[in-house]
Amino acid sequence: MxxxxxxxxxxxxxxxxxxxxxxxxxxxxxxxxxxxxxxxxxxxxxxxxxxxxxxxxxxxxxxxxxxxxxxxxxxxxxxxxxxxxxxxxxxxxxxxxxxxxxxxxxxxxxxxxxxxxxxxxxxxxxxxxxxxxxxxxxxxxxxxxxxxxxxxxxxxxxxxxxxxxxxxxxxxxxxxxxxxxxxxxxxxxxxxxxxVNFPEYLEVVQNSLARNHSACPKAMKLASDSILELLQYKENYKKLTEDFRLCKLLQLQSDMDISFFLDSIAEYMMDIVQYNNDNREFEGVKGGNVTIQVVCDIMDNESLGAPYDQFVVVIQTILNALGQKCIDAQYKNFVQEMRDDSWEGPASQGGRQWVYQTCTEFGFFQSTDSDSQPFSGFPLSYHIQQCSDIYGSAFNLSTVTDAVQQTNEYYGGxxxxxxxxxxxxxxxxxxxxxxxxxxxxxxxxxxxxxxxxxxxxxxxxxxxxxxxxxxxxxxxxxxxxxxxxx
CATH class of the missing domain: 3.40.50.1820 (Alpha/Beta hydrolase fold, catalytic domain)
Incomplete structure (x- = not known):
């Protein structure tokens, strides 16, 4: 030079x-x-x-x-x-x-x-x-x-x-x-x-899980259904807290609380599929040894019990690989962190900013609004409500829809x-x-x-x-x- x-x-x-x-x-x-x-x-x-x-x-x-x-x-x-x-x-x-x-x-x-x-x-x-x-x-x-x-x-x-x-x-x-x-x-x-609505994300997750284990998505769906059944009764909250290593005892007072818990658990699987067998170690990312193959081998292991029990082992395996002690699945905490607008806030690494961009430009909301995917409980309305809860009532389905349309008009989609x-x-x-x-x-x-x-x-x-x-x-x-x- x-x-x-x-x-x-x-x-x-x-x-x-x-x-x-x-x-x-x-x-x-x-x-x-x-x-x-x-x-x-x-x-x-x-x-x-x-x-x-x-x-x-x-x-x-x-x-x-x-x-x-x-x-x-x-x-x-x-x-x-x-x-x-x-x-x-x-x-x-x-x-x-x-x-x-x-x-x-x-x-x-x-x-x-x-x-x-x-x-x-x-x-x-x-x-x-x-x-x-x-x-x-x-x-x-x-x-x-x-x-x-x-x-x-x-x-x-x-x-x-x-x-x-x-x-x-x-x-x-x-x-x-x-x-x-x-x-x-x-x-x-x-x-x-x-x-605005991107249920196809989870449809691809299902297809990717089925590549080497055709029964894997079905087992995952059965596990998800079991979680929904357990959520119907408060006496099961302690079990769910322990099984999924939640940081605090599960407290569900609204539909948003339920959706956030289900979304929080599912995101670990979404992450495994999205970055399956990658080579991100140089970035300092942990957990690369947990792949679709590892997950589906666990979901195929009948000795572990029913699909719910198998899925619990999957989540605990992922947490161990990540070195993560527990999952914060409280929606109230999430909103509080995301509302912090300081550069030292808990979501300042990118959470507050990126969700804002999804609410004002892109949508990309990965909902369960499709029958061809293995999870339940976090529809489009849940994601739109997040926009409103974090940034104010002016952020709603109408404004997000208009923003997404403008983005595609500007760039061409x-x-x-x-x-x-x-x-x-x-x-x-x-x-x-x-x-x-x-x-x-x-x-x-x-x-x-x-x-x-x-x-x-x-x-x-x-x-x-x-x-x-x-x-x-x-x-x-x-x-x-x-x-x-x-």
């Missing part, structure tokens, strides 16, 4: 005299992992409101740099941050770095506004959260790219954006909305079609029209139901990955991974090489 460019980067990364690193957290209730050494925080002066020219307020946005592969004339790779603290481990691991090494790319990662240490406002009040949106986030990227290109004298280098899950959608949408800035995009496991975008999707992953699963054009490709989970193509290679992943990564590399040479 040229000396002047290196000096500028060093100044950006050290001016703030901070060198902190936090893990990327997909679900707000998971604990951060140990920090990654020797990846300094860098800071960028960002605009608060890109759509109001009279608003001159700024804030400091965090980003990370890996310039070890940069070659003269090489591209710039930008990893887009998402709904949690940006994890600097991605500056050391991941398939995008393999591509970067071969293509001589400068690698940058930009943390999403309102997540991690990127705090645009003094707190996360509802008034301030109006500056949290995918559109503002895309404008952040555009401003960042424009200024960095000038400051680092990057000239006409081609920028390729990467992202997985919601950041995958951002990658596709950045290429769509800023084609003069983004030359190409890799949008892994990207749910580009917003929906399944009908996105663009070029030079790659959409990898693992077919085990429930989110693939909202992604692009067939080619959109001669240079807008879908990659369907059998036996692969959420964002699996992004993780480093490892022995024993699904055989489709090396082929998918190679296809992505070949396409990027072709496009960058044209």
């Amino acid at each position: 040229a000396a002047v460019q290196l000096l500028l980067l060093l100044l950006l990364c050290w001016e703030a005299a901070l060198c902190r690193a936090f893990t990327f957290v997909k679900l707000y209730h998971k604990k951060p992992a140990e920090p990654v050494d020797s990846v300094p925080d860098c800071w960028f002066l960002q605009k608060l409101d890109h759509f109001n020219g009279a608003d001159s307020r700024n804030w400091m946005q965090r980003f990370f740099v890996n310039d070890s592969f940069m070659q003269p004339g090489g591209p710039v790779f930008l990893m887009i941050g998402g709904e949690g603290p940006a994890n600097p481990a991605w500056m050391k691991y991941g398939s995008w770095l393999t591509f970067a090494e071969k293509l001589g790319a400068l690698c940058l990662m930009l943390e999403h506004r309102f997540y991690g240490l990127s705090h645009p406002t003094k707190d996360m009040s509802v008034e301030n959260l109006r500056y949290l949106s995918s559109r503002q986030a895309l404008a952040d990227i555009a401003h960042f790219q424009t200024v960095m290109t000038k400051q680092l004298k990057l000239g006409d280098r081609k920028w390729v954006v990467f992202g997985g899950s919601y950041p995958g959608s951002l990658a596709a949408w950045y290429r769509l909305k800023y084609p003069h800035l983004a030359y190409a995009a890799v949008a892994s496991s990207a749910p580009v079609n917003a929906v 399944f009908g996105i029209k663009s070029s030079r975008i790659i959409f990898p999707n693992g077919l085990i992953d429930p989110w693939h139901a909202l992604g692009i699963n067939s080619n959109l054009s001669s240079d807008c490709f879908a990659i369907q990955m059998e036996d692969a989970a959420h964002c699996a193509d992004m993780y480093p290679e490892r022995p024993g991974e699904p055989s489709v992943l090396p082929m998918a990564r190679n296809f992505i590399f070949q396409l990027l090489t072709k496009w960058l040479q044209s």
Whole structure:
């Protein structure tokens, strides 16, 4: 890298005299992992409101740099941050770095506004959260790219954006909305079609559970039905508390209490399916040894008792793997934590922010409103009520429905029209139901990955991974090489 460019980067990364690193957290209730050494925080002066020219307020946005592969004339790779603290481990691991090494790319990662240490406002009040949106986030990227290109004298280098899950959608949408800035995009496991009600998520969970154990979903459903029966009588609350290792004695005073308990238990299984047999250890994630196969082997073990007893063993096995002592299944506690709008609050790692985005842009509510799935008790109305309970009565089914419609009108949903975008999707992953699963054009490709989970193509290679992943990564590399040479 040229000396002047290196000096500028060093100044950006050290001016703030901070060198902190936090893990990327997909679900707000998971604990951060140990920090990654020797990846300094860098800071960028960002605009608060890109759509109001009279608003001159700024804030400091965090980003990370890996310039070890940069070659003269090489591209710039930008990893887009998402709904949690940006994890600097991605500056050391991941398939995008393999591509970067071969293509001589400068690698940058930009943390999403309102997540991690990127705090645009003094707190996360509802008034301030109006500056949290995918559109503002895309404008952040555009401003960042424009200024960095000038400051680092990057000239006409081609920028390729990467992202997985919601950041995958951002990658596709950045290429769509800023084609003069983004030359190409890799949008892994990207749910580009917003929906209010997303019962298909649990339908895919059922199909994924049945892949190697056809009887597994039925056993899971029988266990779920047994839980519903036990919930009808208060004398069973102590048993449910002990069996599922709840942090406090189960107290159910409303339908929301019941739904939150059922949702809390089911989410552990949803997480197992979504990230089945992945390679996220480098992010500090625990529990990867509990897979669909492990779960369904337990649900097939008649020596453990009835399906309910088998499911109890499943949940306890997951908790042990995660190192989690108990489950907080009290809706009142959840709402109280989510209402805390301070940057030090218990949901500040991403929970308050992401649920706000689902209530104001995307929906994505994973309900049990389908007969073709194994769980019960958390319908769409439960999710909509959360929006109202946390952010105020103005957030209701009508406003969420309008917001989701606006999102699809703005980005195109399944009908996105663009070029030079790659959409990898693992077919085990429930989110693939909202992604692009067939080619959109001669240079807008879908990659369907059998036996692969959420964002699996992004993780480093490892022995024993699904055989489709090396082929998918190679296809992505070949396409990027072709496009960058044209």
